[in-house]
Every structure is written in C-alpha cells, then in structure tokens.
Amino acid sequence: MQYSLSWAASRPEEAIEALAPVYRNVDIRTDDEHRFGVSTLESGDPTVTLSSFDWTADGRGRSEANSFFTVGDVYAGSVTVTAGRETLDSSRLMLIPPRRLDASWTGSHSARTVRLERATIDAYARNHFGVSATGVRFTETRAISPVHEALWRAVERHAREEVAAHPDLLHNDLIWDETARHLVATLLTVFPNSTLEVAAPRDGAAALPASVRRAIAYMEEHVAEPVTIADIAAAARLSPRGIQDAFARIVGHSPMRHLRLLRLEAARNDLLLADPTNGHTVADIARRWGFPHVPRFAEAYRAQFGENPRVTLQR
Numbered sequence: 001m002q003y004s005l006s007w008a009a010s011r012p013e014e015a016i017e018a019l020a021p022v023y024r025n026v027d028i029r030t031d032d033e034h035r036f037g038v039s040t041l042e043s044g045d046p047t048v049t050l051s052s053f054d055w056t057a058d059g060r061g062r063s064e065a066n067s068f069f070t071v072g073d074v075y076a077g078s079v080t081v082t083a084g085r086e087t088l089d090s091s092r093l094m095l096i097p098p099r100r101l102d103a104s105w106t107g108s109h110s111a112r113t114v115r116l117e118r119a120t121i122d123a124y125a126r127n128h129f130g131v132s133a134t135g136v137r138f139t140e141t142r143a144i145s146p147v148h149e150a151l152w153r154a155v156e157r158h159a160r161e162e163v164a165a166h167p168d169l170l171h172n173d174l175i176w177d178e179t180a181r182h183l184v185a186t187l188l189t190v191f192p193n194s195t196l197e198v199a200a201p202r203d204g205a206a207a208l209p210a211s212v213r214r215a216i217a218y219m220e221e222h223v224a225e226p227v228t229i230a231d232i233a234a235a236a237r238l239s240p241r242g243i244q245d246a247f248a249r250i251v252g253h254s255p256m257r258h259l260r261l262l263r264l265e266a267a268r269n270d271l272l273l274a275d276p277t278n279g280h281t282v283a284d285i286a287r288r289w290g291f292p293h294v295p296r297f298a299e300a301y302r303a304q305f306g307e308n309p310r311v312t313l314q315r
Helices: 012-019 118-129 146-163 173-190 210-221 229-238 240-251 253-274 282-288 292-305 309-313
Strands: 004-011 027-031 039-044 047-058 059-063 068-076 079-083 086-088 095-096 099-103 109-117
Touching: 004 012, 012 027, 039 146, 047 146, 047 173, 068 118, 068 146, 079 095, 086 292, 109 118, 109 146, 109 173, 118 173, 118 210, 146 173, 210 229, 210 240, 210 253, 229 240, 229 253, 240 253, 253 282, 253 292, 253 309, 282 309, 292 309
Parallel strands: none
Antiparallel strands: 004 039, 027 059, 039 047, 047 109, 059 099, 068 095, 068 109, 079 086, 079 099
C-alpha cells in the first residue's frame, strides 16, 4: 500500500520517535538543542521508499542493522557515515548496506534517500536474471562511474517529482509498481553487484517456473530451520523426484545445494555485521545457520566467497 507523510521534530527525542518504526534502536544526540531540528517528506510503499531530510545544528546518530539498502545523496552540507566498520564517501552518491549505521554532522545538511528492502531486490534479480542462488551481493558502496550517478539521480528525480509528488499517480498501483521496479533495476545497474555478470534470459520467457519459484521462496523463508527435500517438494507442489529434476534441469544444481548456498550467504551477512570485540565468533555464526562442523563450513565458505570466514569477520 502506497503512502505519503511528512513530519518535523525540534528535539532529538521527537526525531527518535518518528524514525523508530523504520530504524532499529535508533539514537540521535546533539550538543546544540536550541538550534536542533529535522523535517522530512516520505512517500512510496514499505518495500521502496523515497525520503528527503533537512537537518539543522550539529548532531550524531546511530541505528542497528536493518533489512534494507539505502541510496543516500547528501546535496547540502556534509555528513560522516560509517556502515559496520566501513566509512562511506558521503560527498558522492552512496549505497548504505543493512549494517549498523553511525553518522555525525557539523552544521545543517540536506539529503535525499531511497530505501529498498533486500527481499525486493533479490526477488527482482531472481525473476529477471533467473535463479540467484545466494541473493544479490553488492561489492562497492560507490556508483560505477559519474555517468551511473547521473543515471540514478535522473531516475530518482522522475520517481520523486513526476510520480510520488502526485497522489493520483502514487496511489495508482500499476504506475507505482513500475516506478518501484525501475528504481530497483537502476540500483542493480548503478552499483557494482553480483548480477552484472549474469545474462538475462534471451527468449522472453519467465525466468523460472512457478514450482521452482515456490521452492526457492520456501527455502528463503525457512533458511534458518531444519528443512528436508520432502518439505521443499511439498512447497513446490511436486514430488521429491520432480523438484530434484526441475532444479537439475533449470537451476543446474540440487534443491539441497541451493539451500546450502542460501545458508552460506546468510552466514556471510552475519559475519559482516558481527563485531568480534563483542564475542562474536565464526563457530557461533556457522552453527546458527546449520553448519555444526566449523572446518567444513570454512572450506565451503572459501569455495563460495574466495576468503576465509575469519577474514570476513575481521572487516
């Protein structure tokens, strides 16, 4: 369901309350409470959301990891942004991953953001490119080139000014769905990611049959739980032999291997978000995602991602 809202806050506590439905454990502080203020305009739907922010006075904020990627464009003033342990270049268009976020700013600044849920990005890639066994992996937080930055800004401006600014267009499901898809497609074009090496289907047919899509959706939903081939087959509405044959023919590997790849990707995401100084270990994360034998997990992880899981944890 599409929506549009605006709000303003003159105290950090008010800003925290307004942002709490979106950001986990958000905290905002300032040493200049008399000048502090923030106003925002937000529109879209829960999966793809356009926002604009205007902040006054010095401040700092943080939030826990979330389920969405954010494209941030600071067009007035400056902000220091750290995602996990990576400091982003906020002087350019930046992709903020779903990690712990810390930000600080001196003086007033203004920014435009687009939030895109990870599941929406993965679903688009899966339907357009075919199977994406481990989800979309972004490898850089900067756009490929200035031309790509200009492309993103043009598409975002169209979405913001030509669609979201007009209630009759924003609430037209057909128009908004295409606008949201355009933003996701542009995201996958502008920032380096794993889909750039995947060719789209050439025959114009649906990327995946419904049975395989159902099986993958079931695995993604239950990735942290014990799952059998019978469970996957039931979700796909096929026999165990039928779903095995479908995956071998269409995906190129077995359903259980697909589940294993999903779990490896989930473990990688946790390793990137974890803080070893707080006692997080490779073994704990491996077991969380169904890998009780840590040396075998490390071997599979190196084969899939080209590095030792301990290296990922230390980033």
